Amino acid sequence: MNVHFIAIGGAAMHNLALALHHKGYTVTGSDDTIFEPSKSRLEAKGLLPDNFGWFPEKITPNIDAIVLGMHAKADNPELLKSQELGLKIYSYPEFLYEQSKHKTRVVIGGSHGKTTITSMILHVMHYHDRDVDYMVGAQLEGFEVMVRLTEDNDFIVLEGDEYLSSPIDPRPKFHLYKPNIALLSGIAWDHINVFPTYETYLEQFRIFVDSIVSGGSINYNEEDEDLRRLVEDSENTIRKLAYHTPEYRVENGQTVLSTPEGDLPVEIFGRHNLNNLAGAKWICQHMGIDEDDFYEAIASFKGASKRLEKIAEGSTSVAYKDFAHSPSKVQATTQAVKEQFKDRILLACLELHTYSSLNAEFLKEYKGTLDAADIAVVFYSPHAVEIKNLEKITKTQIATAFEREDLIIYTHPEDFKSYLCTQDFHNKTLLLMSSGNYGGLDFDEIKGWITSV
Template identity: 85%
Template sequence: MNVHFIAIGGAAMHNLALALHNKGYQVTGSDDTIFEPSKSRLEAKGLLPEAFGWFPEKISENLDAIVLGMHAKEDNPELLKAQELGLKIYSYPEFLYEQSKHKTRVVIGGSHGKTTITSMILHVMHYHDRDVDYMVGAQLEGFDVMVKLTEENDFIVLEGDEYLSSPIDRRPKFHLYKPNIALLSGIAWDHINVFPTYENYVEQFSIFIDSIVNGGSINYNVEDAEVKRVVEASENTIRKIPYQTPDYTVENGETLLETPEGPLPIEVFGKHNLNNLAGAKWICQHMGIDEDDFYEAIATFKGASKRLEKIAEGSNSVAYKDFAHSPSKVEATANAVKEQYQNRKLVACLELHTYSSLNAEFLKEYKGALNAADVAVVFYSPHAVEIKKLDAVSHEQIANAFQRDDLVIYTNPDDFKDFLFSQNFDNKALLLMSSGNYGGLDFEAVKGLIG
């Protein structure tokens, strides 16, 4: 097959391009800019476009399929040419479904925990030499690519994102996969730019549940009231199997999971991650891994990239960075680090970086999110607010939103950096939460703060 990618440089798109190249397809692509690591990874396989930009002349009737990325616009010259020629145009999730319609599709959905649960499942499968196809949103230890597609594997494990499919397909990605086996980890309002009301956002998960094939199954986090309500209200003819956080203890900075064979030391920690683990265990059992084998494998799971990732550790200090940005994720992550290091002061820093988090209306959702921190710091860039064409956000609005009188707020990257590098981290835990980089913070230099 000849497949052309419009906007090949995206994190998801370039991984799909690599997967198809590895499968023996002829792959071409275009983009107006490509950043690392996508650029080097595409170049290594000979897939990097010779020049950046959009070139309608690349689009011909010789192409079997076009994959259209979210970065492209509706008036993209290559897209217009493909439409004019009547070529088959797929969104990213549509193409994944096309590649997996004869497989058993396992789809992990939820506002939070998707990447971690998918990563846990893949880690367990890899540990036991069970080959499966997959698409996951983070780079995993022991895996070369984030998308794998084969002809022969029976299972495909898909991270089910609720964001839009493409510029010309406004359906959430996870509506297109038609799972045989599904999981729903949690529902907490996100993507306010696409789903302006909470009700509209929740409705997407109802549609997801109803998209599960007849006779399929869903495992759902029964501790999340909204998840419980939505799953149990569905009239789809599927098996509904609840899961909840397993028993565990924390001793001297180590989490011990209670198992039938006794306490098991594990690398991940925090109530939310133990809850994720319970969901992953169910899915692995559906895929033929028994309980003992799951525990043996999960004990060696260190976490997904950028998800509560330990970046430095000293004799009595530690630093983590985490992708957390939505209110529920921020609260769960801060609580997890505080619980793991109960005898240390927690310095928690959050960058408000996404469209939702910088929206004045949405800010109130952060109430109490940093309560677990002994020192709570919020950084945001007024320039980022301007770029996103949002109303200006004031210090006062942020302070009111988090409901903490002692909240430290920075808008200048240098001021934030000066604060951070003036701290003594003896007997402290540092937590840096962001989907950005605090205006250019050098994380390697941060590691030097932890002695």
Template identity: 80%
Template sequence: MNVHFIAIGGSAMHNLALALQQKGYNISGSDDEIFEPSKSRLAARGLLPEMFGWFPDKITSGLDAVVLGMHAKADNPELIKAQELGLKIYSYPEFLYEQSKSKTRVVIGGSHGKTTITSMILHVMHYHDKDVDYMVGAQLEGFDVMVKLTDHNDFMVLEGDEYLSSPIDRRPKFHLYKPNIALLSGIAWDHINVFPTYENYVEQFKIFIDSIVSGGSITYNEEDLEVKRVVEASENTIRKLPYQTPAYTVENGQTFLETPEGPLPIEVFGAHNLNNLAGAKWICQHMGIDEDDFYEAISTFKGASKRLEKIAESKSSVAYKDFAHSPSKVEATTKAVKAQYPERALFACLELHTYSSLNAEFLKEYKGALDAADTGVVFYSPHAVEIKKLEKVSEHQIADAFQREDLIIYTNPTDFKEFLFAQNFDNKTLLLMSSGNYGGLDFNEIKGLLN
């Protein structure tokens, strides 16, 4: 097959392009800008476009399919040419479904935890040499690519994102996968630029549950009351299998999972990650991994990239970075780190970086999110607010939203870095939460902060 990618440089898109090339397809692509690591990875496989930009002459009747990325616009000249020629145009999730129609599709959905749960499942499968197709939203230890597609594997494990499919397909991605086996980890309002009301956002998860094939199953976190309500109200003819956070203990910075064979030391920590682990265990059992084999494998799981990733440690201090940015994730991550190191003061920094987090109306959702930290710091860039064409957000609005009188707020990257590097982190835990980089912070420099 000859497949062309419009906006090939995206994190998901370039991984799909690499996976299809590995499968023997002829791949071409375009983009107006491509950043690392996509740029180097495409170049290494001969797929990096010779010139950046959009070139309608790349679109010919000889193409079997065009895959359209979210980075492109509806008036993209290559897209218009493909429409004029009547070519088959797929969104990223549509193409993944086409590739997995004959397989058992396992889809992990939820506002939070889906990357970690998907990663846990793939780690366990890899540990036991069980080959599966997959798509996951983070780079995993032991995996070369984030997308794998074959003609022979029985299972396809998909991280089910609720964000939109393409510029011309406004359906959430996870509506298109039609799972045989599904999981729902949590529902907490996000992506308000697309789902302007809480009710509208929750409706997307109802549609997801109803998209599960008849006779399939939904494994769901019954501790999340919205998840429990939505799943149990569904009239879809599927099995409904609840899970909850397992028993565990923390001793001297080490988490032990309670198992039938006794306490098991594990690498990940925090109630939210133990809850994720419980969901992953049930899905792995649906896929043929027994409980003992799951425990053996999961004890070696170190976490998904950017999810509570340890970036520095000394005898008396430790530093983590985390992708957390939505209110529920920030609160869960902050509580988890404090619980893991209760004897140390927690210095938690949050960058407000996404469309939702920089929206004045949405800010109130962050109330109490940093309460578990001994020191709470918020950084945001007024320039990022301008780029996203949002109303200006004031420091007063942020302070009022978090409801924390001692909250420290920075808007200048240089000032924030100087403040951070002036701190004494002896007997402290540093937590850096962001989907960005605090205006240019080099995380490798953090090692020099710890004693």
């Protein structure tokens, strides 16, 4: 099968390209720019385009499928040529469904936690040598790629994103997978550029629940009131199985989980992560893993990349970075780190980087989210606001939104970096939350500051 990727360099797209190459397909692709690590990984397999840009001449009648990435535009020259030739054009999720329509599809959705839950499931399967197909949104220890596709595996585990499928398909990705087994971790309004009201956003999850195949099942976090009501109100003929946060305690910086077999020390921490663990356990049991075997495996799970990832540790200090950017995740992550290291000063830094977080109207959703921190810092780039064509936001607006009088706000990367490098990290925990990089912050430098304490 000949497959051509329009915008092959994306994090998801290049992993799918690598998976198809491994499967024996002929893979080609184009992109106007490709960054690391996508560039090196494609180059290692001979899939890196010779030149960056869009080349309609690459699109020929012998191509069996076009996979269209979100980075491309609706007027992309290669897309227009594909449409002119009448080639089959797939969005990323559509193509994944085509590859998995004869498998048992396990789809993990929710506004937050889906990457972590998917990663937990794959960690457990890998630990017990159970081979499954998968698509996950973060690099995992022990896994070479983020997408795996085979002819033989019965199960495929898919992280179900609610964002748009492609430039010509505005449906949320997770509407296209038609799960046999599903999980929803919670609902917290996000992607306001696409879903301008909470009700519009909520409707996407109703559609997802109704897309589960008849006779299938959904596991859902019953602690989320809107999610619980949405699932219970669905008339789809599926099994509805609730889960909740298990009992746990924190002793000397160690989280201990209560299980039927006794206390179990675990590497992860935070109420939200243990809630994720409860959901992952259910899914693994659906996939044939006994409860005892699940606990044995999950004890060694250290987390997905950029999800509460420990980046440095000294004798009395530690630093974590986390992908948190939505208000609910920022609050949960900040509280989790403070609970884990309650006797240390918590310095929590949040970069407002996404379209939603830089929207003046949405800012009020951040009220109280950094309250668990002893020192709270917010960084944002006025230039990023301009690029996204948003209304200017001021430091006063941010301070008012967070409702914290001692909030420290930076708008220039060098000023933020200078602040961090002059900190005394003795008896201190540093938490860096962002889907960006604070205007080019060098995380290796941070390691030096922390480990020298």
